[in-house]
Amino acid sequence: MFGKKPPAISPDDVRAVLDQIIDPEAGKGLVEAGFVKDVSVEGQKVRIGLTLPTPAWASRPELATKIPEQVAAAGDKLKVDIAWGSDVLRSRPEAAGEQNLVPGARNLILFASGKGGVGKSTVASNVAAALAQMGANVGLLDADVYGPSIPTMLGTHERPEVSGQKLVPVVSHGMKLMSIGFIVPPTEAMVWRGPMLAGALTQFMRDVEWGDLDYLIMDLPPGTGDVQLTLAQNVKVSGAVLVSTPQDVALADVRRGKAMFDKVGIQTLGVVENMAYFDCNNCGTRHNIFNSGGASRLADELGVPVVGEVPLETSTREAADQGRPEVLAHPDSSAAKAFNGIARTLATMLAKKAMSQPKQKASGLKIIQ
Ligand SMILES: Nc1ncnc2c1ncn2[C@@H]1O[C@H](COP(=O)(O)OP(=O)(O)OP(=O)(O)O)[C@@H](O)[C@H]1O
Ligand SMILES: [Mg+2]
Secondary structure (H helix, E strand, C coil): CCCCCCCCCCHHHHHHHHHHCEECCCCEECCCCCCEEEEEEECCEEEEEEEECCCCCCCHHHHHHHHHHHHHCCCCCCEEEEEEEECCCCCCCCCCCCCCCCCCECCEEEEECCCCCCCHHHHHHHHHHHHHHCCCCEEEEECCCCCCCHHHHCCCCCCCCEECCEECCEEECCEEEECHHHCCCCCCHHHCCHHHHHHHHHHHHHCECCCCECEEEEECCCCCCHHHHHHHHHCCCCEEEEEECCCHHHHHHHHHHHHHHHHCCCCEEEEEEECCCEECCCCCCEECCCCCCHHHHHHHHHCCCEEEEECCCHHHHHHHHCCCCHHHHCCCCHHHHHHHHHHHHHHHHHHHHHHCCCCCCCCCCEECC
8 A cells, every 4th residue: 555656657658659659770769679678667758769870979968859859748747757778789790701900890981082171181080089989999199100190190109018919009089099190200100112001001900909899999190002902901890981171172082082092992981071061250251262062063973972061260370280180179169060960970880781681690788967
């Protein structure tokens, strides 16, 4: 008679409500999509355990508002609590006998461009920081041996420690980092020849204690086919993202960049249009300094999507110079929103690819919040 109050709703009823919520990315109800791991009800408290294919799942923000709203509406004064988890799968499953120097990295994304100075390092470091902030295990490898930017952009010049035969990545802003800039003085690597460059890159993959990573992001040097070839032969690349500014001369380089990746069998996942526009605070107008819409025209021509448009912002450059990615320094800026969007788009694209393949061994559920 004085026992506990009966639950205000049954777990099965909660599941029924959850399956009515169609996840726009999976195209299915949340239960059918396999996202609902457990549901428990105690009095008016409903606890839902969700496991997403990536912490950066594109519809996660939408689900975070929709689920509490719809479940709460199914009963009287329900309090809804969501425990978010993720289980990131490999977008390219292991094949026997294939060389893979970083077996612990489940997804490996390259940021490249034919032309220098278009913002590869800025985009790569911000996308990496965005993924880490959303709860993923992230590594960032500076593959630019001649002009490493990662130590400056991530604000650390720590020397990596050696453990056994391996280098331990430097940890900064929640990511594992490796760069030639941590090891040799800036002028030294400049005189290395091609084979030494390939050797350094191979070492950064094979001889670094990367451990278990959801995403390994690689910031490539401009141009050259050597790096692309070394990567194609030694690791399982999920895909490449070409960074470009919108003017015609830069776009010609995107065409070349895609052709180079095609040649070595690496898929181009998309194009990022950087410095796409400038919103002037003084006059209140948008200026398309480097032209507009070029990347989307080109993306159509090449059959690859535009995965993001990043504005030209003084704060982005300042944050990079001060060693903090824009997504952490100014999370509400338009550029930060664009970087977060790119992170979500790429992670969701790779997760869908992984989900469409034969079932893999789970990577191990991780609680992300
Ligand atoms: N969206 C942006 N807004 C403002 N400044 C930017 C933006 N993107 C990049 N920059 C600035 O432009 C400069 C070049 O960017 P970055 O080093 O990322 O280019 P990169 O393509 O990696 O160059 P490299 O070819 O030399 O490796 C940097 O000073 C960076 O801070
Ligand atoms: Mg760079």
